[in-house]
Amino acid sequence: MYKANLIAAALLIINGSGLADAGSGAGVAENLIAEQLQKMDTAIQITSIEPSAMPGLYEVMLASGGLLYADPGGQFFVQGQLYRADGDKGMVNLTEKRLNARRLALFSAVDAADMIVFKPDGEVKARVTVFTDVDCPYCRKLHQEVPKLNALGIEVDYLAFPRGGERSAAFAKMQSLWCAAPEQRQTGMTKLKNGEAIASLSCESPVLEQFELGKKVGVTGTPALLFPDGQLVPGYVPAARLAAMLGLAPQ
Structure with a gap:
């Protein structure tokens, strides 16, 4: 299901935070996640991979404007919305907040x-x-x-x-x-x-x-x-x- 939405070009690109050194725990997870995605389809473009607000879950930002979540071993992937329970605000959509912030950052470069x-x-x-x-x-x-x-x-x-x-x-x-x-x-x-x-x-x-x-x-x-x-x-x-x-x- 995700492939129809996520394929955007012919190269795997890691930028933003990039893949960290494989010697660190985070770097190992980022490398594993990227490698698994490339094995599934080399056309998937990745903008960044970093820990999400949920412990044990990584956020994979895609160049196509989408967002995936993955386990540290790159074996399980979820495409959907991540929410956090907030006593005052109810259910906060963390996925939409991240995507909104990314859109604004990209849009900020537009000349009025x-x-x-x-x-x-x-x-x-x-x-x-x-x-x-x-x-x-x-x-x-x-x-x-x-x-x-x-x-x-x-x-x-x-x-x-x-x-x-x-x-x-x-x-x-x-x-x-x-x-x-x-x-x-x-x-x-x-x-x-x-x-x-x-x-x-x-x-x-x-x-x-x-x-x-x-x-x-x-x-x-x-x-x-x-x-x-x-x-x-x-x-x-x-x-x-x-x-x-x-x-x-x-x-």
Whole structure:
């Protein structure tokens, strides 16, 4: 089951904390876990392996944006959510907290000038980042609600995620969009989302970089909404519900 979700490339990559020296207890476990995963499929990319909050369980962060848990011997693997009982907060989802933190760390490298931003006229009460494909029907439906979101004080920041990759028609359109002058990008986004054409342009744009970022944070389809706390919400969300999810009462 896990292979369909976790395979991302052809090399095993260990970075971040990396594999520690095999002479230490932690290093031995990390090596064993990595070796077992590579035996099962060399295409699995590993970002880091480190002890989890649960004693005796290791956390395996994957380049695809997923997370596995393993025993120190690399014999048992679990794909799922790890919770901790907290007397005040109830059940705390440790898996989601780790993934949220990783998404925010990756997203922090994005230059604000590379996003296409739709701001409210007044106070910005909340922000949502949207990985979008201009040819995606539900992306177009969400874009129709951007005026409502802006009216509620929600800023919408767009990043490119052409689902078909760099050889797709959507990629070419979004390349032209991001190559346009900054003051033309809002209008261009709306035109493309309405099925209209814009001038064909070519430049060194951030479209492919944003597409790769989307894959790293776990985007598998569009639209995908990244919340300020790092939570990733897949799919179209109506304006009123989105406002509530961001802690705003619809007006």
